[in-house]
Amino acid sequence: MTRSSRARSPSMTQPSPDAVELRGITKRFPGVLANSDVSLSVRAGEIHALMGENGAGKSTLMSILYGLHQPDAGTIALHGREVSFTSPAQAISTGVGMVHQDFALFPQLTVTENVIFGREPIRRGFLSRKAARAAVASLIDKHELRLRPDTRIADLPVGLRQQVEILKLLYREASILILDEPTAVLTPAETSRLFGVLRDLAAAGKTVLFVSHKLQEVLEVSDNVTVLRDGEVTARGATSSFTGPALASAMTGRAVDLDRTYPAGSPGKVVLEIPGLTVYAGEIVGIAGNGQAELVESITTGVHDEVAHVPESRSEVGSAPHAPLAANLAVGFQRRLANKGFLRPSAIREHAGKIIARFDVRGTGSTMDTLSGGNQQKAILGRELTHGAPLLVVEQPTRGVDVGAIENIHAQLIAYRDAGHGVLLVSAELSEILALSDRILVMYGGRFVAEFDRENADPGQIGLAMAGGAR
Ligand SMILES: Nc1ncnc2c1ncn2[C@@H]1O[C@H](COP(=O)(O)OP(=O)(O)OP(=O)(O)O)[C@@H](O)[C@H]1O
Ligand SMILES: [Mg+2]
Known part of the structure; x- marks a missing residue:
């Protein structure tokens, strides 16, 4: 039966319309065609992945759905009704919520204050702090988030700040949740917890749009996938019908080597020496595990000429x-x-x-x-x-970066090493640490608990050390 004949003869068995139906969306910025005739349909209760290289137009498309940008052409229908948002406020009141690539939280305010911001519960004309806190606490409980209502955002690691962003959407009763690269800032454990939350939300009938570069994650969590390249759809379908390499080539338009390895470095003189850690010129030392923030801070504070630093949060301190x-x-x-x-x-x-x-x-x-x-x-x-600089401290160098660009960045880091510089690499991606490092140190609870050479770097052993089972 075709779609139009269904529309003419509605019946009890007729499927409900898609939760999201974007048709022919085109959006131009000065000099760039960010979206070109893009169509995208998502059912209620579906986790739909949106993939594409950096600059492919993913955030633009999602910002249009969220009312931040208006399309130059095309239509948006939600649950079968055409909408036209001129602001995020309209999108939110229609049940569309979005967590952006770079968070928008007030660091000095608490979790509760951030979540209720702009939608404070009022009792007899006054803000009811008690009601607000209780509502937020019960949502945290219900979705098993690892937050406390009274923690200040400034005291939360990046991973938990993201949970606050999701909490904001849940508090606003969003039925369509857009997450723009939500896992870019998460550890593997936090990612699997997030996926659990997303699956629960989808099972409860919510619609999830999941923007990601990460092939494994898209394959793991999404029901369907749409791939963009240069603003156009290059592939779409059931996720189970794709392999990782097929998605990578739809994104980049070429074959990508996903498991590239590099030759070892040749260490020279010491460029960094602190208790428990020595880095030599001409080598990459990878730091796995957690508790690296203080380590990095102690190395990078106050020594500007000797140390170059790519921080974890580019929007806060990088630019x-x-x-x-x-x-x-x-x-x-x-x-x-x-x-x-x-x-x-x-x-x-x-x-x-x-x-x-x-x-x-x-x-x-x-x-x-x-x-x-x-x-x-x-x-x-x-x-x-x-x-x-003699030493480069680089945190999460390929966070939010597409597979093609990862190849480029990795090659640049290796070239920097081979030019005689030391590199201290902090990454949540164990595969990245394994691919690049000449030596790997594992931290647990803020201390070094294990060290591996390139030759004996075994993912299982490293994982065990990361989890606290030190040798
Ligand atoms: N406000 C803007 N003004 C001008 N150009 C813009 C603006 N926003 C986005 N663009 C351009 O539109 C294109 C698509 O950008 P978009 O942010 O949608 O890409 P993306 O797929 O989300 O990439 P990434 O994975 O790197 O986040 C890019 O070329 C970008 O530079
Ligand atoms: Mg983007």
Whole structure:
């Protein structure tokens, strides 16, 4: 039976309309066709993955569904009714919620205050703190989140901040939840907990749009998948009908080697020596486990010329979002780009141009925040590698970066090592640590509990040490 004949003769057996139906969405930004005639259908109770390279147009499409952008062409229907949002507030009141790639929480406020912000429960004309706290506590319980209502956001690790964002949507009774790269900031354990939450939500009839680069995660958690490349749909279908390599090539338009390994480095002189940890020039030392934040802070605080640093949270400490890309790329190079105390615009442009070309930073936007998330990451990494400091401390270098760009970034890190620099690599991706590291140190509870050479680095053993079962 065709769709139109169904519409003419409604019956009890007729399936309900899709929860989300985007048709022919086109969106242009100056110089970029971000979405080109994109259609996407998602049933209620479905987890639908949206994949694509950095800059493919995923966030743009989801922002249109969320009312942040208006499409130049195309229509949106929710549960069979056409809608046209001119603001996120309208989307939210229609049951659409979105967690963005970069969080939007108030660090000085508590979990409860963040969750209820803009929708405070009122009793007799006053904000009822008790009612707010109770509502938030019961949602935390119901969805088995690892949060407490009274914790300040500033005191939460990035992984738990994301749970607060999800809690915000649940508090607003969203029935369509958009998560833009939700696992980029999570540890493997937090990711599986999130997947449990998403499955429960889908089983309860909610619709989940899951934006991700990670092939394994898409294969594991989604029912259906849509792949974008350069703003166009290049593949769609039941997730079970795809393999990882098939998704990777739909994303990139070429075959991608997912399990590349690199030759070992040749260690030279010491570039970092602190209790429990020595890093030599010409080697990559990978840090697995948890509790690295203090380690990194102690290494990077106050030593700017000897240490280049790519931080975990690029939006917080890595960049100035509203400043031009070229200005962001000039940070730390002021002396080299100045003449008689004045920065030379031509030198800034030339310097930026080199980094953009070498690291394949894509996007024509004038300011940093108009770049797609992955391209911001490539830009910051490019800037820090270009410093040429003896030691590079790099946290989550490929977070939010697509498979094609991961290849590029890994090759750049290896090249940096081979040029005689030391690299301290902190990553939640064990596969990334295994692929790149000459030595691997495992932290547990803020201490080093195990060390592995490249030759005897066994994922099972490392996993055991990460879980606290030290040798
Ligand atoms: N506000 C904006 N102004 C100008 N260009 C923009 C704006 N927002 C997005 N773009 C451009 O539109 C294209 C699609 O970007 P989008 O953020 O949707 O990509 P994405 O698939 O989410 O990428 P990523 O995986 O890196 O997050 C990119 O070329 C980006 O630079
Ligand atoms: Mg994006």
